[in-house]
Amino acid sequence: MDKKELYERYQRQIILPEFGEEGQQKLLRAKVLVIGAGGLSCPVLQYLTAAGTGTIGIVDDDVVALNNLHRQVLYSVGDIGSSKAERARHILHQLNPEIKILPYNERLTVQNALILFDEFDIIIDGTDNFSTRYMINDACVLMNKPLVYGAISQFEGQVSVFNFRQTENDEAVNYRDIFPDPPKEGEVLNCAEAGVLGALPGIIGTMMANETIKLITGIGEPLANQLLTYNALNNQVYQLTLLPRKETRSLIPENEAAFLQMDYVWLCSSQIMQSEIDADTFNGLIANGNVDVIDVREPDEMPVANEFSNIKIPLAQLSKNTSLIKSDTIVAFCRSGNRSLQAVKILSGIFGEGKKVYSLRGGILEWKKQKQTV
Amino acid sequence: MPVNIIIFGRLADIAESSLALENVADTNTLVKELHILYPALADAKYVIAVNKKVVNENTSLTENSIVALLPPFSGG
Numbered sequence: 001m002d003k004k005e006l007y008e009r010y011q012r013q014i015i016l017p018e019f020g021e022e023g024q025q026k027l028l029r030a031k032v033l034v035i036g037a038g039g040l041s042c043p044v045l046q047y048l049t050a051a052g053t054g055t056i057g058i059v060d061d062d063v064v065a066l067n068n069l070h071r072q073v074l075y076s077v078g079d080i081g082s083s084k085a086e087r088a089r090h091i092l093h094q095l096n097p098e099i100k101i102l103p104y105n106e107r108l109t110v111q112n113a114l115i116l117f118d119e120f121d122i123i124i125d126g127t128d129n130f131s132t133r134y135m136i137n138d139a140c141v142l143m144n145k146p147l148v149y150g151a152i153s154q155f156e157g158q159v160s161v162f163n164f165r166q167t168e169n170d171e172a173v174n175y176r177d178i179f180p181d182p183p184k185e186g187e188v189l190n191c192a193e194a195g196v197l198g199a200l201p202g203i204i205g206t207m208m209a210n211e212t213i214k215l216i217t218g219i220g221e222p223l224a225n226q227l228l229t230y231n232a233l234n235n236q237v238y239q240l241t242l243l244p245r246k247e248t249r250s251l252i253p254e255n256e257a258a259f260l261q262m263d264y265v266w267l268c269s270s271q272i273m274q275s276e277i278d279a280d281t282f283n284g285l286i287a288n289g290n291v292d293v294i295d296v297r298e299p300d301e302m303p304v305a306n307e308f309s310n311i312k313i314p315l316a317q318l319s320k321n322t323s324l325i326k327s328d329t330i331v332a333f334c335r336s337g338n339r340s341l342q343a344v345k346i347l348s349g350i351f352g353e354g355k356k357v358y359s360l361r362g363g364i365l366e367w368k369k370q371k372q373t374v
Numbered sequence: 375m376p377v378n379i380i381i382f383g384r385l386a387d388i389a390e391s392s393l394a395l396e397n398v399a400d401t402n403t404l405v406k407e408l409h410i411l412y413p414a415l416a417d418a419k420y421v422i423a424v425n426k427k428v429v430n431e432n433t434s435l436t437e438n439s440i441v442a443l444l445p446p447f448s449g450g
Contacts, residue, residue, distance in 0.1 A: 040450045128450035151447035153383045158447050178428060179446045183419045194384070196449060227428075229382060229444065238380070238442065241427045 009098070010052050023217040024052060028099075030216045031055040033120035035108055035136060037062070037084035039071040039201030040150045040208060041126030046074065047209035049092040053216070055100045056092070057120060060084045061107040062365075065302060071198035108132055110260050113139045122215055124148045124208060129338075130182045131264040137162065137175040138252045142259055146215055149175065150208040154194055155232045157204035160242070161211050164224040173225045173242045176251050182264075200232045275344045276361040279370040282331060285358075292327040294318075295364075296343045297334050305333070305364050307371070315339045318346050325355075333360035333367070375437030377404065383445040388414045402432045404441060420445045 007014065010024050030053050034041050037060035048056055064072070064079040064087060072084075079087045085103035092101050106112065108127075113135060117123060123145050125136045133151070140147040146164040150157065162174040207228070214220045229238045253259040277285070285291045286308050293310040296318060313321045315334070325347075332343035340359035347357045360367060376394035389412040398404040401422055409416045423442040424433050435441065 036450050038450050126450050128448060130446070130448045133448065150450070152449040153445075153447040154449075156383050156447070158444075178421050179419065183446060194449065201450065227444075238382075239426065240423045240442070240444070243428055243430065245430050 006098075009096075013051065018219045019217060023219065026217050027052050027213070028054045030122070031057070031120045032122045032124060032212060032216075033057040033059065033116060034124045034126060035059045035132070036126035036128065037072075037074075037088045038068065038126060038128060039196065039198075040152070040205040041124070042072050042074040042088075043202050043205035044124055044126055044150075044209045044212070045088055045092055046095070047206060048212060049096045049099060049101070051209075051213055052096065052099060053212075055102065055120075057102040057104060057116070058085045058088050059104040059106065059108050059116065060088075061105060067301075071196060071201050073198075073202065108135065110135065110262055110264070114143065114256055114259060117143050117145055120145070122146050122148065122212060124212060126150060126205065126208070133175065134182050135262070135264040138259065138262070141174050141176075141252050142254075142256070147174070148208050148212050148215070150204045152196055152200050152204055154196060155200065157200055157207075157230045157232070159204055159207045159211065159223055159228045159230070160226060161215065161222045161224045164215065164222060166222070166224050170225065171244045173244050174248065174252075176248045177242055177245045178227065180245065180248060180251055197232060203230065203232065275348075275358055276337070276341070277331065277358045278361050279367045282358075282360050282367065285329065285331060290327050291329040291331060292325050294325070294330060294332045294343065295334070296332050296339050297364075301335060303364060303368060315343055315346075318343055319350065322347070322350055328354070329356045329358075331358045331360055334363050336363040336365055337361050338363075377435050377437070378440050379404070379408075380440065380442045382443060383447060385415065385418055385420055385443055385445050388412050388418060389443075398435055400432050400434045401429060401441070404435065408443075418445060 013019050014021055014024050032048060032053055034044055037058050062084050063081055064075045064084055066080055069075060074088055074091050083105045085105045089101045089103040117139055123140050125133060125147060127133055140163050147162040149160045149162055163172045165172050211222050214222045225242050227240045227242055253262055293308060295305055295310045295312045296315040298314050311324055330347060332340040334340045344357045344359045376396045377398050379393050381389050381391045395407055398407060420443045422429055424439055
């Protein structure tokens with residue numbers, strides 16, 4: 001881009017005395033990795049792209065669904081069914097063709113996390129589950145990368161900057177200094193079950209973009225060692241000072257080899273992990289017969305599951321409709337495998353040892369994906 | 375004078391989002407009292423902050439202390 005056009009596009013931020021041409025050059029040189037391309041990440045991606053962040057990586061293996069559109073404002077009806085990472089790249093490129101956008105249409109795992117993180121200066125966590133959040137936190141500590149964190153629950157949001165020293169004497173705080181261990185699956189509801197107002201991830205995601213720009217350009221006071229909470233119902237902001245914990249370091253893998261051995265999914269669901277089955281096991285159970293498969297999604301949820309016979313009982317109605325279940329083996333499934341784990345809890349509570357209850361790991365989405373690759 | 379307590383996130387489904395307790399000398403006592411009032415809190419995950427500072431150890435409270443209980447959020 002020639003200098004004239006650069007000044008034209010970014011003029012309104014360059015004329016800020018604290019920001020200036022130097023701030024713009026820092027942004028253009030910066031490399032940030034945004035994990036997740038959902039509700040929080042949409043505004044993060046839009047503002048970082050618009051501001052001229054030189055390289056932006058996007059990691060997400062999900063596709064756009066109709067019920068994403070009320071909060072994931074990058075996407076349109078025509079994007080439904082397409083890869084979020086790919087669609088985001090296309091849309092953001094139109095917003096600012098001068099920057100580099102790298103889509104990674106894959107799930108973040110212990111195998112690819114360190115390799116990916118190595119290419120970027122700042123990591124941004126816009127994911128929607130504890131397993132990935134703890135994995136990202138640990139990888140950032142291990143690789144000494146600043147982490148911009150945001151999370152929401154119903155009407156409230158949290159924002160922080162982890163693993164960043166404002167001055168050399170500061171001790172950097174990370175997520176495990178607040179919550180050393182992940183909660184078990186089902187102890188805390190995620191968006192798919194708990195509901196969220198569309199504007200909330202917009203607000204929190206925009207704050208995350210703002211924190212990222214402050215980190216890159218060195219202006220203002222980033223939320224390092226601070227946790228900001230925002231309540232969308234009463235507009236109350238509560239900002240807490242965080243302190244390092246002595247035991248935190250011992251919970252984080254100390255090197256790459258130890259990180260590769262970590263099983264974050266297990267960490268987050270150790271109690272009920274044994275009730276999860278994979279696609280192969282599931283197919284085997286169906287082939288053998290004598291199994292009741294229950295779709296615990298809401299009636300109109302996609303994708304349609306018509307490849308095997310199933311009983312449709314939404315999660316909220318499950319405990320009242322157990323008379324529909326006849327077999328001694330039950331498999332519950334939902335979209336991505338979260339609600340079906342709750343279904344296992346409910347059904348195990350009702351039937352006790354009398355029936356074997358399983359949850360299809362990764363839900364119908366993962367099952368359909370497996371089927372395609374066979 | 376009571377100690378004021380603010381409850382965040384879905385913990386407010388279990389306990390009142392704002393309440394006050396008399397005669398609580400420190401955070402351990404406060405937690406014990408809260409778990410008696412709201413037994414489901416004992417199973418929930420949360421961190422405690424006193425006067426906007428997260429505390430990891432038992433911390434003494436005075437009559438003006440404001441205690442916050444924050445659960446982890448995972449949504450995105």
